[in-house]
Amino acid sequence: MSGWSMIRIATILVYLFLFAPVAVVILLAFNANQFGGFPIEGFSLRWFEALWNNDAIVRAFKTSLLLGLLTSAVSTTLGTMAALAMVRYDFPGKRTISTLLVAPILIPEVVLAVALLLFLQALSMPKSFGLLLMGHVVFTLPFVVLVVQARLVSIRRDVEEAAMSLGATPVQTFFEITLPLMLPAVMAGMLFSFTISFDDITGTLFWKPGGVETVPTQIFAMLRNSISPEINALGAVMVIFTIALPLIAASIARVMSARKLRTSNRKTQTA
Amino acid sequence: MAADIAGARRAPWMLLSPSLATVGLLLIIPMLFIVVYSFWLRTATGADQVGFYLDNWIEVLGDRFYRDILFQTFAIAFYTTVICALVGYIPAYFVANTPMKSKAFLLLMLMLPFWISYIIRTMSWINILGTSGALNTVMLSIGIIDEPIQMLYNQTTVVLGLVHYLLPFMILNVYVSLDGIDKNLTEAAQSLGCTGFQAFREVTLPLSLPGLAAGSLLCFVLAAGTYITPIVLGGPRDAMFANLVFEAIVTQLNWPLGSALSLVLLALLGALVVIYTRYLGIDQIAKSFK
Numbered sequence: 001m002s003g004w005s006m007i008r009i010a011t012i013l014v015y016l017f018l019f020a021p022v023a024v025v026i027l028l029a030f031n032a033n034q035f036g037g038f039p040i041e042g043f044s045l046r047w048f049e050a051l052w053n054n055d056a057i058v059r060a061f062k063t064s065l066l067l068g069l070l071t072s073a074v075s076t077t078l079g080t081m082a083a084l085a086m087v088r089y090d091f092p093g094k095r096t097i098s099t100l101l102v103a104p105i106l107i108p109e110v111v112l113a114v115a116l117l118l119f120l121q122a123l124s125m126p127k128s129f130g131l132l133l134m135g136h137v138v139f140t141l142p143f144v145v146l147v148v149q150a151r152l153v154s155i156r157r158d159v160e161e162a163a164m165s166l167g168a169t170p171v172q173t174f175f176e177i178t179l180p181l182m183l184p185a186v187m188a189g190m191l192f193s194f195t196i197s198f199d200d201i202t203g204t205l206f207w208k209p210g211g212v213e214t215v216p217t218q219i220f221a222m223l224r225n226s227i228s229p230e231i232n233a234l235g236a237v238m239v240i241f242t243i244a245l246p247l248i249a250a251s252i253a254r255v256m257s258a259r260k261l262r263t264s265n266r267k268t269q270t271a
Numbered sequence: 272m273a274a275d276i277a278g279a280r281r282a283p284w285m286l287l288s289p290s291l292a293t294v295g296l297l298l299i300i301p302m303l304f305i306v307v308y309s310f311w312l313r314t315a316t317g318a319d320q321v322g323f324y325l326d327n328w329i330e331v332l333g334d335r336f337y338r339d340i341l342f343q344t345f346a347i348a349f350y351t352t353v354i355c356a357l358v359g360y361i362p363a364y365f366v367a368n369t370p371m372k373s374k375a376f377l378l379l380m381l382m383l384p385f386w387i388s389y390i391i392r393t394m395s396w397i398n399i400l401g402t403s404g405a406l407n408t409v410m411l412s413i414g415i416i417d418e419p420i421q422m423l424y425n426q427t428t429v430v431l432g433l434v435h436y437l438l439p440f441m442i443l444n445v446y447v448s449l450d451g452i453d454k455n456l457t458e459a460a461q462s463l464g465c466t467g468f469q470a471f472r473e474v475t476l477p478l479s480l481p482g483l484a485a486g487s488l489l490c491f492v493l494a495a496g497t498y499i500t501p502i503v504l505g506g507p508r509d510a511m512f513a514n515l516v517f518e519a520i521v522t523q524l525n526w527p528l529g530s531a532l533s534l535v536l537l538a539l540l541g542a543l544v545v546i547y548t549r550y551l552g553i554d555q556i557a558k559s560f561k
Contacts, residue, residue, distance in 0.1 A: 003467070003468075007361055007364060007365050008365060010361045010362070010365075011361060011362040011365040011366070011377075014358060014359070014361065014362045014438070014442075015362065015377075015380060017358075017435070017438075018384055018435070018438065018439065019380075019383075019384075020399075021392065021395035021396055021398065021399050021435065022387055022391065022392060022395055024395060024398045024399060024405055025391060025394075025395045025398060028398055037398070037401075037403040037404070038403060038404065038405060038407075038408040039408060077289075078289045078290045078293060079290065081286040081287070081289060081290065082286060082287050082289075082290035082291075084286050085282070085283035085284075085286035085287045086283075086287075088283075089279070089282060089283035089286075091280070091283045091284070097287060097291070100291065100294055100299075101290060101291075101294065103294060103298060103299075104294065104298055106541075106544050107298070107302075107537060107541070108492065108495070108496030108513070108536055108537060108540050109496060110496050110498065110513045110516050110517070110533060110536065111302075111496075111516075111533045111534075111536060111537045112298065114305060114516060114520055114529055114530065114533040115298070115301035115302045115304065115305045115533070116297055116298070116301045117520070118301070118304065118305055118308055118520075118526050118529075118530060119300065119301035119304045119305070120301075121526070122304065122308075134297055135297075137293060137297075138293055138294065138297040138298055141290060141293060141294070145290070195385075195386055198388075199388040199389060199390075201388075201389065201390050201499055202496075202497070202498070202499060205499075205517070205521070206517070206520065206521060215388075216388055216389075216390045219390050219391065219394065220390055220499070220502075220503075223394055223397075223503055224502070231394065232398070235388075235391040235394070235395070238387075238388050238391055239387050239388070239391060242386045242387060242388065243383065243386050243387065246386060
């Protein structure tokens with residue numbers, strides 16, 4: 001056997017290792033077995049029905065969704081502005097600022113969680129949804145900055161300069177030229193921050209008030225009490241949700257850019 | 272014109288100020304605060320005694336219990352990192368050298384685990400290794416064993432769970448640096464008489480070391496800072512350092528002690544990051560976001 005085909009087999013095995021356990025979660029979610037484990041006894045949606053009727057889980061899902069959407073809105077806005085500054089301008093202290101912006105990922109999340117929690121408690125702010133939001137924003141911000149920054153570099157400056165030399169104001173230029181060109185980068189940032197927030201458990205367990213659960217902390221609590229068969233169904237929903245979302249977003253982006261290309265072609269043709 | 276220049280000078284700071292304020296208020300000041308807090312004292316009544324007490328630090332740095340768990344944490348993080356490096360290099364090499372069409376697919380598959388929740392990937396091993404899991408079911412049905420064996424809740428499963436969680440970070444980082452290597456270099460080495468393996472050892476491997484180092488740093492730091500995996504996949508004796516922090520802060524509500532504990536973790540992992548950035552630069556890690 002050649003070296004290359006051995007490498008290929010090893011690669012397949014590693015990919016299997018990465019995906020097999022998750023595939024088993026999804027498989028068991030549809031299993032009719034009354035204990036939810038092996039053996040596989042047939043196809044059933046009973047666990048999804050159980051999820052739907054479980055108020056605690058539905059509540060956790062709503063909390064996660066709201067938290068993820070708010071986090072993504074705030075940290076994408078802040079992160080995009082910061083990324084613009086980093087890519088478009090030169091200023092003294094740029095290296096320090098860049099380190100400062102990624103600081104939240106250089107610090108272990110546990111430490112970040114403790115610091116924020118204790119600081120706000122000292123200001124006599126109790127654990128709340130607001131604390132969760134603040135924590136998620138500061139933790140996702142560096143990812144947005146990095147992702148948006150990486151994509152902004154490829155946007156050519158001269159298009160904006162052309163618009164301005166044709167009489168557009170800086171504000172007009174931003175909304176008519178820069179923002180549409182930046183949209184894929186901003187969308188990537190939004191998705192990234194949403195998914196990180198939606199999946200986070202390390203910080204969330206520190207910050208969440210008693211009685212409030214997100215989906216990951218709900219799964220964690222269910223795991224600690226007893227392995228309930230609904231867990232696999234909840235896991236399957238999470239996987240489908242976090243994987244389907246980027247895929248849908250990517251295809252929307254593709255359709256949008258295709259349409260834009262078509263309209264701009266039509267414009268050039270009529271012109 | 273003068274107003275324009277002043278405006279251009281102010282613009283980046285206006286764009287940066289919300290982010291800097293967020294990081295400053297929600298990260299930098301809180302970090303400084305826990306440094307101060309670690310010198311306070313939690314009294315028996317549950318109130319904090321403000322002052323300069325070394326009690327927490329003496330307890331954290333002097334007690335064998337904490338030292339043993341710190342040692343165990345670093346051992347687990349070390350095993351995880353070494354296994355990730357050994358197991359992750361091969362697929363990274365394959366993806367970097369595969370023809371374009373399957374490359375995009377393999378890269379997409381490599382990104383997928385990042386989108387799947389950490390807690391789900393961790394708990395998924397219970398379905399595989401648990402007493403009613405896949406492995407036991409298979410072994411029972413073909414008669415290797417007569418009754419289910421418990422394979423979970425030990426240090427090995429903690430390492431396994433962490434490897435499963437962190438492997439994509441390693442593969443991606445190694446891939447980025449392998450992909451950046453000029454193919455002409457290995458071809459040149461081979462045309463000068465190197466065997467394929469020699470060319471790999473003398474050219475490709477050294478050039479991929481920055482990626483391997485970046486991946487290792489990420490794996491080590493993330494592994495050493497976790498407390499979820501040991502709770503889900505470990506036994507009662509497999510606690511890691513972050514579990515102590517969680518216990519002190521959330522369960523015992525001993526916040527000054529928890530501050531000191533988290534600062535120890537920060538100092539040790541921070542030292543690693545600083546040493547790393549001194550020699551290799553933080554840009555290597557940022558590369559994998561492109």
